[in-house]
Amino acid sequence: MAKKVLAVDDSRTMRDMVTYTLSQAGYEVLEAEDGQKALAVLGRTKVDCVITDLNMPVMDGLQLIRQLRGMADHRLTPILMLTTETDASKKDAGRQAGATGWLVKPFNPEKLLQTVAKVCP
DSSP states (O other): OOOEEEEEOSOHHHHHHHHHHHHHTTOEEEEESSHHHHHHHHHHOOOSEEEEOSSOSSSOHHHHHHHHHTSGGGSSOOEEEEESOOOHHHHHHHHHHTOSEEEESSOOHHHHHHHHHHHOO
């Protein structure tokens, strides 16, 4: 059975690229445009991995990660940040919030697939 991944990004183009890359590799991909919508999706469906942007309206990636880490169902869910941010302090903030890994946009499709396969075996 295919692993389920939730792609969270306010950019439709970025969600489309992540969805295309992962679905071509056999993953089932769900999408949300911000952290609040991601929580709604996760309230209805269990996923194997979450990939989230950092900078989004309504609820950003760090807030989403903190919320998920506070829920029993998602305490151990792998969460990857996929963002344009490269600043070390932002990475530290992501780590402290509970992010499993960090990828920089524009992403390399092979690197994305390798990273998802590593955290979501």
